Amino acid sequence: MTDDDVLRPPLDPVALNAALARPGGMWRGVDVLPAVGSTNSELLARAKAGAPHGGVLATEHQTAGRGRLGRDFTTPDRAALTFSVLLRVTVPADTLGWLSMLMGVAAVGAIRRVTGVGAALKWPNDVIVPAGARAGGATGDGKLAGILSEADFSDPGAPAVVVGMGVNVSQTRAELPVDTAVSLRGEGATDLDRSALLRAVLAGFGELYVAWSAADGDAEVSGLADAYRGVCVTVGRRVRVNLPGDALLEGTATAVDHHARLVVETPGGPRALSAGDVVHVRPGV
Missing domain, CATH: 2.30.30.100 (SH3 type barrels.)
Known part of the structure; x- marks a missing residue:
């Protein structure tokens, strides 16, 4: 058995769907692909073909991920938690900027609970490990995850928003793309189980989204704004x-x-x- 077998086990779609895809729940199902260029691009294509609200697409190996400003990135196989969610939104369009921030709040909570790493948010939606929470007294903030939201309004009756995230989980220092990037492994995480982390992120996202959507996208009324401010450094x-x-x-x-x-x-x-x-x-x- 290699180190990768121990540190980088595959995602478990059976367990994920058993935990998350329940009648009347937020999530319809979790689809795990061995490899894909971009989970956001693939899920947007599925949205245009009529895919419903609540779909989740994850991959073991994203080969052409996209970040803000069109930046491309790739990660080693099974080293990151890379996924996107599809939402058929009913809130006013001018509130949609909160969706990537909602994902950030859910991610910070899940990372803290599952791994023990002291994650936080840098405005608007970069998940970081702040200097004061870094392992070994390392200086400077370290970027742990990025989040990207994209919308498709081709169906005005059911506009689609795809929110994607990539979390650095088990990468070594040499496998990270830039000096400012960090991984859960490098920050002393107590658990590198990507399936457990994905379950926790999606559970937290679902709770926040239901409240925010019920408040017609009002982040103040739903409590999302206060939750965001509480984790934004x-x-x-x-x-x-x-x-x-x-x-x-x-x-x-x-x-x-x-x-x-x-x-x-x-x-x-x-x-x-x-x-x-x-x-x-x-x-x-």
């Missing part, structure tokens, strides 16, 4: 924000408002920034 920090057109904004992040915008106090007054307005947010110096 960007608020209170000095930040340097790269805006489109090579503009630079510096100030102190003071809040996340009810529209999911980051409020930055600058010498010229407060600025509310949406994720679409921002190229990158990083700690100021």
